[in-house]
Amino acid sequence: MAKTTLTRRALLKSGAIAAGALAMPSVVRAQSTTEMTMLAWYGQAEPDAVAAFEELHNVKITPKYYVGGEQMLALLAQSPPGTYDLIHADAEYVQQLVLANFVEKLDPSDYHFDDFYPEFHKFPGHWHNDELYAVISRFGFLGISHNLDAVSVKEASSYDVLWNEKNKDKVGHFDWHLPNLGVLSLRDGNAAPYDIGGDAWAQLQETTLSLKPQVRGFYDYGGVLSSLKSGEVTVMPGIGEWITGVLRRDGANVTTTIPEQGGIQFTESFSIGRGSKKADLARKFIQYTSSPEGQFTLANLNVFPAIIPSKVGWERMINEKPEDARHLGMFKGDGNSIDLIRKGRIHIRQLPVQQDLADWNDFWSAYKST
Structure with a gap:
């Protein structure tokens, strides 16, 4: 076995290495x-x-x-x-x-x-x-998000508020078919909003098209935030606290209401x-x-x-x-989110059951261009 001699120089060198490691912990961790x-x-x-x-x-x-x-x-x-x-x-x-x-x-x-x-x-x-x-x-619920200065909670308790004359050119859409068509399907009275037959699908398209004269525009996430905050739109179906919660942080007088016809999760x-x-x-x-x-x-x-x-x-x-x-x-207590689920007022968002997803997507594209 070779003899090892620990010199003062070696001690100083090893000490410097240790001190350097302590002085640069972030570098060591990053490695x-x-x-x-x-x-x-x-x-x-x-x-x-x-x-x-x-x-x-x-x-x-x-x-x-x-x-x-x-x-x-x-x-x-x-x-x-x-x-x-x-x-x-x-x-x-x-x-x-x-x-x-x-x-x-x-x-x-x-x-x-x-x-x-x-x-x-x-x-x-x-x-x-x-x-x-x-x-x-x-998770979260989707119903009607609205500016409280323009649309009250009572008014938003039915999806029919979307067709109210005072909301003409004030309805906005988050540009995604699943949440929008889901809540409008509930408005049509479909107990399973994504599992609908041919007649109900035809009715849902008719219902949606009838809303178009009220619609101001179609928005991405940032556009939804800015349009509701500015008052460009005052009511939006198919969105929820994931939008209005952000806006309230900035002081906007907005909320989300789940209408009596139900909401989407x-x-x-x-x-x-x-x-x-x-x-x-x-x-x-x-x-x-x-x-x-x-x-x-x-x-x-x-x-x-x-x-x-x-x-x-x-x-x-x-x-x-x-x-x-x-x-x-x-x-x-009563009315909390679990209570709404247990009372059957909330429906889980799904892909369409009886139609192809492409059918819903194609209709949404056509709706936007009408």
Whole structure:
């Protein structure tokens, strides 16, 4: 065994290396940071959403943002397995992700379902053949969003307000057929707004076309915010607190009302991308989003607020953000969001059942151009 002599110079050198490492911890950490990829709607990988998880696990989440489920599916079809570690999707598209083999099967025991309201223990669409493929992160209701200076809550209690003469050239549309046609289908009296036969589909098209003289325009996310805030439009069907909650932060006098005919529920979820080399880390991320801490974070995202399925998360919202909690329907007693679901006033947003999705999309395009 060779003899080792530890000289003063060697001690000084080793001490300098150690001091340098302590002086530059961010550089050392950056060298060992793991990168994860996320395919998502905008906002889901911004610092307010992921910074706590990134710091805890020394990971950097890199997003690829999409607009609409069709674009999400197209991006996945064009990408080799393993491109995206996490996939954030609306519930109605999860079954398509499963059938296209784009997502991994999940173990239900890994997630905080016991903390969720019972309605979300086995949420429709997230399971296939009794196996789990997506975990709900948050949700919200769509009805009528309106400027309270122009349209009262009482007036907005029926979708008929859209045809009121005083709202001529003041109705706006978020430019997506599923939420708009869904709420107008409820107005037509369809108990299952997305599962309608030929006669009901013809009636829905007629109803929608009859609204066109009232319509000011069709808007993207930013346009919806600016048009409602400025008063360019005063009433919009098929949107909800995900818009009016953001506007109230800026002092706008707006709200969302669920009409007596009912409302539509949008539902967001996370899945693990097929072939992910970081599946264990992706699983930890979904565990975080379903935990009470992660749920509170998701309820208050900068991109827009939303309802969460976590009972503990509700308690924290009620205690720390009571006004926001009330607007979102996260309060105790009659009329809260869970109560509306249990009374049958809320219908889960789906893809059309008896028509092709292309039929709805083609009609929407024709409606916009009339």
